[in-house]
Each structure stands twice: as C-alpha cells, then as structure tokens.
Amino acid sequence: MNAAQRFTSRLLLLDKPVPHRSDEEVIAEAERNYSWNFAMSVLDGAAFWFGLAFASSATIVPLFVSKITLNPIVIGLVAMIAQSSWYLPQLFAAGPTERVDRKKTIVVNLGFFLERLPVWFWPISALLAVTAPVFALVMFMITYLWHGVGAGLLGPAWQDLIARCFSVNRRGRMLGLTSFIGTGMGTVGALVSSRVLTQYDYPWSFVITFGVAAVAITASWFFLALVREPEQPAQVSEDNRRPVWQRARKILQVDANFRRFLIYRIGIVAGAMATGFLTVVAIERWSVADGIVGYFTAAMLLGQTFGSLLAGMLADRYGHKVPLIVGGAAQVSGFTLALVGGVPASYYVVFALIGMSGGVHFVSGLLIALEFSAPAQRPTYVGISNTAAGIASAFAPLIGGYLASIGFQLLFIACIVVGGCALVWLVIGVRDPRHVELQAAPAA
Numbered sequence: 001m002n003a004a005q006r007f008t009s010r011l012l013l014l015d016k017p018v019p020h021r022s023d024e025e026v027i028a029e030a031e032r033n034y035s036w037n038f039a040m041s042v043l044d045g046a047a048f049w050f051g052l053a054f055a056s057s058a059t060i061v062p063l064f065v066s067k068i069t070l071n072p073i074v075i076g077l078v079a080m081i082a083q084s085s086w087y088l089p090q091l092f093a094a095g096p097t098e099r100v101d102r103k104k105t106i107v108v109n110l111g112f113f114l115e116r117l118p119v120w121f122w123p124i125s126a127l128l129a130v131t132a133p134v135f136a137l138v139m140f141m142i143t144y145l146w147h148g149v150g151a152g153l154l155g156p157a158w159q160d161l162i163a164r165c166f167s168v169n170r171r172g173r174m175l176g177l178t179s180f181i182g183t184g185m186g187t188v189g190a191l192v193s194s195r196v197l198t199q200y201d202y203p204w205s206f207v208i209t210f211g212v213a214a215v216a217i218t219a220s221w222f223f224l225a226l227v228r229e230p231e232q233p234a235q236v237s238e239d240n241r242r243p244v245w246q247r248a249r250k251i252l253q254v255d256a257n258f259r260r261f262l263i264y265r266i267g268i269v270a271g272a273m274a275t276g277f278l279t280v281v282a283i284e285r286w287s288v289a290d291g292i293v294g295y296f297t298a299a300m301l302l303g304q305t306f307g308s309l310l311a312g313m314l315a316d317r318y319g320h321k322v323p324l325i326v327g328g329a330a331q332v333s334g335f336t337l338a339l340v341g342g343v344p345a346s347y348y349v350v351f352a353l354i355g356m357s358g359g360v361h362f363v364s365g366l367l368i369a370l371e372f373s374a375p376a377q378r379p380t381y382v383g384i385s386n387t388a389a390g391i392a393s394a395f396a397p398l399i400g401g402y403l404a405s406i407g408f409q410l411l412f413i414a415c416i417v418v419g420g421c422a423l424v425w426l427v428i429g430v431r432d433p434r435h436v437e438l439q440a441a442p443a444a
Helices: 003-011 023-032 034-053 060-068 072-084 090-098 103-127 133-165 168-199 204-225 244-254 256-270 275-286 290-318 321-340 346-371 375-406 408-429 433-443
Strands: none
Touching (some): 023 034, 034 168, 034 204, 060 072, 060 133, 090 244, 168 290, 168 346, 275 290, 275 408, 321 346, 346 375, 375 408
8 A cells, every 4th residue: 555545544444444334323312413513514515605706706716817817718718627626526536435334534634625725825826816817717616617527526525425414305405505604604705806807906915815715614614623424434336447438338227217317417507508607797797897797696696596595495295306407497597697688787787687596406406315215225326427528518608619700699599409408308307206206106
C-alpha cells in the first residue's frame, strides 16, 4: 500500500470495520437522530446556499468571466463546468462508494479536499484579474472545475447518506425544507452581492463576493460533519466489483422504467442549455448594470426556494413525478418568456421560473433515483442517473454557445423544443417508481 492509499484509508476509516447490525437497529438509530440530523442538514444547506449566491453559476460567474472575455465559447465552457462537473463523475464513484461502510467519511473527510478547499482560490483569481487576466481566468476555471468534479465524486455517498438518515417518506420534506431555507438565505446573499457589485469597483467587487462564498461554503462543511450516520456494513458482492460500465449496461437492459426516466433527464438538462447565457443576453439587449445582475440572482433563488419547497411537499405525498412535471413546465415557460420578453423586467420572471425548475429538479430529480433500486444498489442508480444528466449538460452549453454565436433567438427556440419534448415524454412514458412498487406489492 503506497502513501496515497494509506492516507485515503485513514480518511475513510477503512481499518475500523463497522459491527453488523440488523436493518431494524439501523432504522431505530435513524429515528432517534432524526431531529438532530434534520437540524444539521438545514444549517448545512443554509450556509452552502448563502455562499453559492455569491458565486452564482447563472449570474455572478458569467459576469466575472465576461469582464475578461466575451468569447461565447469560453462562456459556454464555464457554463459546461457549472452544469456538468457535479453530475459526470458520479457513475465512476458509485462502485467504490458501495464498498465503503461509512458514507459520511467520504462526504466529510474526502470532501474537505475535493470540494471545499478549491473555493478559496476564487477570490485570489479575482484579485489577479486586472494585472494578469489570462492567468486569473485559467486559475478560476481550473479551481471551478476542481470544486465541481470533487463534489460530483462525493455525490453518490452524499445521497446514500441522506437515504440512511431519512426514511423514504421524509426525504422530500427534509431536502425540500433544507433547500427552501438555504435558498432563502441565498436570496439574502444575492441582495447583498448586488450591493457589493454596485458599491465596489472591479475587481474588488468579485474579490469580496468570492471571499464570502468561500467562507460560507466552508462553514457548511462544519455542520455536515456533525450529522450522525446510522452506520451499517457495506454489502460487498461480486456484482459491485465488476467494471462500472458492465453494471450500468445490465441495469439499463433490465429496468425499462428507469431507462425511460433517463431519457427524460437527459432531455430536460439539454433543454436548459441557454441558462448560462441569460445574463449575457440581458446585458447585450439592455446594457443592464452589474448591480442588476445581483437582483437576477435573487429572482432565481426566490424561484428555487418556492420550487424546492413545493417539490418536498408534493413528493412525500404523491411521489416525485408530479413535481418533476411542474418543474419541466416552469423551465419551458421561462425560456419562452426569454424569447418573447420585450422589457428588462421580464427577465426577473425568467430567472424566477428557471430557478423554480432548478429547485424542483434538485429535490425530486435527485431523490427519485433512490427509489428505483434496492439499498445495496442505490449509489449505482444515483451514479447512472446523474452521470447521464452530466453528459447532457457537458455538451449542451457548448451547443448553446454555437447557437448563441448564430443568434440568441435560435438558442431559446432550441431550449423550448427540446425541453417541451422531454416534458411530454415524462408525462406519457415514465411511471413513478414509488407507485410501481405499491402496485407490484400485492402480486409479490
């Protein structure tokens, strides 16, 4: 075992096996710690979303990059990192995640280096943006990618940790309320960031906003570290030792409903290819001031706040398909208004609708994948679902950049058509897995 393997083993506590416990004992522990874990999750989400408001991928980050270059390909590349870096790595992390007993050690111990550390380079890159703009842009993009990919590698473990800590009829409520409070804090952060962008000159405005983001995102890590995981030995089998592509192919061959859901997920993500260009369009159309961009962020976060709370309320009662339909409709409506809107004020509604869709898909788009599979295969199902979305979101902004170079109207039309087709497919082609299980139970 080399030094890197020993270091990883210590971080993940691999040399300290978990004693065997029954499912009933694990469920009982989760119930005892429910209130504590709920509180820590809310504090984690509040700090994290507050920090992200100061580094919004839809507003603040494109604005910062546009200060250095207006090249649509570069802006599209940043949008690709923002939209795909969290999703793409998850399938590759699924197998190793399934074989680790404690999921919290992955999320917290590895997560500090993979997800939290790189955000501290963002204010440094902003500080260098005037004296060394090319170097600053490269530093920012590398660390932005580092943060996104690092978070993606933790994704299956984080979602499995949620499944361990919260029962199926409480997950939507927990994640929805966490996102609701978190994005509410993010709205406050967006308003503050707007003042900062207005009152301070470039690049100090971005040094301050990115600095606040780094502090808040790091603070959320402390709350996450306080979550009490009901530990249980991992179910190591010959199946989860196979190459990931073999396991994914087998699942897709057998599970037709999950396969149809993936088609929807890819389509709705591809239909959001214009998200990273909305701020640029507003600037080019109406020459809006930098401070207005902060209010766009607030509008998006208000929409996300409402969408996540609505998804949590609907999902625990009706399953996740109903809120996904609502979220898909909000996305298509947002890009339709972006196409036809004739005044700057219309973009507040555009960002609110896009935010609402994002809030719904953050809650139900993630949690529905946990219900397609048995617990032993949860990380793999999560990995397949999110990596499929990541592939779509990796290429969609690049295609969006090409379409934007031709004309923004063409870009918005493409979003409406692709997103609309995905929404129709969800309605007619996908069955909510929770309802499929309920219908299959008597026959079993």
